[in-house]
Amino acid sequence: MAGVSRSTVSYALSGKRSISPETRRRVDDAIRELKFTPNAGARSLRTAQTGVLGLLVQFHEDEFAPAMLQYILPITETARTLGYDILMMTENDGAEALTRAAESGMVDGLILLDVIDGDPRVDALRATHQPGVLVGLPGDTRGLDVVDLDFVAAARNLVDHLVELGHRDVVLVSPPRHVFDRGGTYSWRFRDAAVQRASEIGLKLTARYGESQQPAIDANLHEILDESPDATGLIMHNDASVAALPRLLHERGVRVPDDLSVVSLYSRDFARWFSLPYTAIESSPGLLGKVAITQLTQRIAHGDDAGPHGTRLVAAEIVDRGSTR
Amino acid sequence: MAGVSRSTVSYALSGKRSISPETRRRVDDAIRELKFTPNAGARSLRTAQTGVLGLLVQFHEDEFAPAMLQYILPITETARTLGYDILMMTENDGAEALTRAAESGMVDGLILLDVIDGDPRVDALRATHQPGVLVGLPGDTRGLDVVDLDFVAAARNLVDHLVELGHRDVVLVSPPRHVFDRGGTYSWRFRDAAVQRASEIGLKLTARYGESQQPAIDANLHEILDESPDATGLIMHNDASVAALPRLLHERGVRVPDDLSVVSLYSRDFARWFSLPYTAIESSPGLLGKVAITQLTQRIAHGDDAGPHGTRLVAAEIVDRGSTR
């Protein structure tokens, strides 16, 4: 229709060779007239690039799903601004899904969400030789790009915050025990840092396991609060439990911060969804997603030249919502 | 490696022509040995099928995101069991995203989530001539496959439930006014059915608009409760508001069901995430997703032969959680 060869059209589209203004105009007109859109399959066959990133979301049985959502949305948005679409895979067998997507060439790269130590998806990723980035820190990170929150700094900040206000006896509610056992490194990275910091500065800190499913959550929290009647501070590191806390404290007649100072770790969105009024470390899922995708796309574009593989720990800032005294 | 032609391998894989056991064995061995996986791009180029469904998630500014998640998960799972992967698109300009995915042949079909009346994505879908299914009912459904909850039956059930218990004065909290204005048909389908049913059987029903963002939610609920002091029943049709309700009622010292009977409309998952103790119509996002995907894949496979286009309203069942008396 434009009276030129297909190669000329391709060059007009990609700009990889110069094109006379006249020809470019005719090509553009024809494209508009014919409503032409390049076929993704053909393009990916030829270029071995798809413009799609695989997002592997792992819903461990007892995962608190809304917490995952905070990551998914910013990731898809950031990816889009960089020209990528997101193929979301939520299968139980994440390793198999990853392999399938990678080997068949459906994706240019992979994002692994909520990675734990010993995560089978990590082995699968290593085996595919596809660019990938982990959100969540496993034990062995050799040759991997990893992004995670700096849970150690977060825990220290919260402990310091309470100590500065004069608290001498606080309770920490961690994720459930099986999250520790399963390899959720954020659980012990946070707890151990909190415990250590507390002992450094002479704070009595009682670390307890939380629960992640109702009705166990309520029973567990009641028990924890009953058993530490003298504690004046509460550090919540457990999404499902902190979501239930406001109602539970009301039931117990505990006023925050008058009777109890509460601090936690969650995102602004999470706080909004669950009307959480607590001073908290901002877990910055948006920033994490952005860093992860940026890193991944650079790895896709430049391979090993994009710099050394490594772990990026995102700094944690505290948002004061007035729940401490 | 198997000593056969490529076409034979293809037939061995697809089973579209018979293959001798001997040859099949050699092909399988070679495939395993070489770790061969068909290339998705090449396959989709040749067959014009991708094995991918586009999922268009629309986050209206004030959408309550966790509510959306209930739909996304079952959809990806159902799709997978039927052999499809999910390309998730969350862009603001959903119509553009839809067109891009469809025209470039990235997907075999489209799922539109949270469709409203006058939704620009519906026009875009019509323009592409791609199979698609809507979750959420627009005004004009000609030629479309639509799946939605039967909000009319749901509203009637809840009204009847309260009336049978002897309530004579109840309040309905609907979605925010701008959801009505914007074309969220579920909002008025539910409200109008409730109002009509109430008038049929002589129940005083005060319909109010809710809010969807804190802190407006709390102020709004307090106001609504203050202005209907004699109401003995509360019907909540508003995800964000009902999520805040348990805490708010505690603050007001209102006991459920002793002082107030509360019914609502949400899913089991939603109830779990937000510890909601109210008797409610089960909104069945899992079933809706399943029906939608099943319908879509049949449309993909059989086109217009898959039966007439139409709207499937999924029946709503009540789950008694003991919040009424």
Place this chain on the structure above:
DNA sequence: TGTCGTCGTCGAATCGATTCGACGGACAGT
């Protein structure tokens, strides 16, 4: 006037699968 570079365009090869028609061999029926 002849040579060389640059610019814009074209033709052909290529990516990796699927599928159609053809074809040779085995076997049954007469």
Place this chain on the structure above:
DNA sequence: ACTGTCCGTCGAATCGATTCGACGACGACA
């Protein structure tokens, strides 16, 4: 022994883009 089927396999065409080498036209320069 001949014909006709059926079965298993192959070769070649095809899907729709990208890209490399080639080539003609044109201007610059000697």
